[in-house]
Amino acid sequence: MTTIEMDVQSAWDALENAILPSGYRVEITEGKIIMTPQGECQSDILIEAAPQIKKQLAGQGKVLSDVMIDFPSRLYGYAPDLAVVAPGSERNSRGRFEWHSLEAVIEVLSKSTRDNDFTKKLRMYAECAIPLYVIIDPSDGTCTIHRHPTRRGTYDELEQISFGEDLVLPLEGREIVVRTDGFPRDDC
Structure with missing residues (x-):
């Protein structure tokens, strides 16, 4: 395994020697460590999509689930529900992939993560130029696909599909199609 040096301090450094409880998702937002249990509905969607x-x-690439990704920030450390890592990407000296290795990020909404997913994560992912950000919302049965990130922290293109339609992920030089007809609708 080849490693690359990371020039920026990672928010994850704060947890380097911490013992974290299993069954909880851990992320860092605005410097605050946030631990939340994953809901059954979220789990079902991830088990279906991954x-x-x-x-x-x-x-030709790799899919990760709830794995720490190093973002260029001391205040934000995200472990996306699903992350598609580009082919040929290398881990840094910490053994983690960095933001620029990601072709797509998929987050499954829950009541507790709604604000983060639609505001803070959207802004961070766009600023980091992640080409594709998908938010899956089981409460209304939709997938919102954000494309063409801007440095302003927004995406120029937005498309919404309903569960039952194919979720098309246009990646670099290839296309992934995820069937959503098995995704549960629920008020997660």
């Missing part, structure tokens, strides 16, 4: 993505990647 194998579809992995199979279609066919070794």
Whole structure:
């Protein structure tokens, strides 16, 4: 495994020797460590989507779930529900992938994460030039696809599809299609 040096301090450094409880999602927002349990509905969607993505990647990239990604910030440390890592990406000296390795991020909303997913994460992912950000909302049965990030912290293109329609992820030089008809609708 080749490693690359990271020039920026990572928000995850604050947790380097911490013992974290299992079954909780840990992220850092505005310098605050936030631990939340994953809901059954979120879990069902991730279990449904991840194998579809992995199979279609066919070794051309990698899909990660709830894995720490180093972002260029001491205040924000995110572990996306699903992250698609570009082919040929290398881990840094901490053994983690960095923001510029990501082709897509998928987050599944819950009541407790709604504000973060639609504001803070959207802004961070756009500022970091992550090409594709998808928010899956089981409470209304939709997937919102954000494309063409700007340095202003927004995306220039937005598309919404309903559960039951195919979720198309246009990646660099290839396209991944995720069937959503098995996604549960629920008020997570």
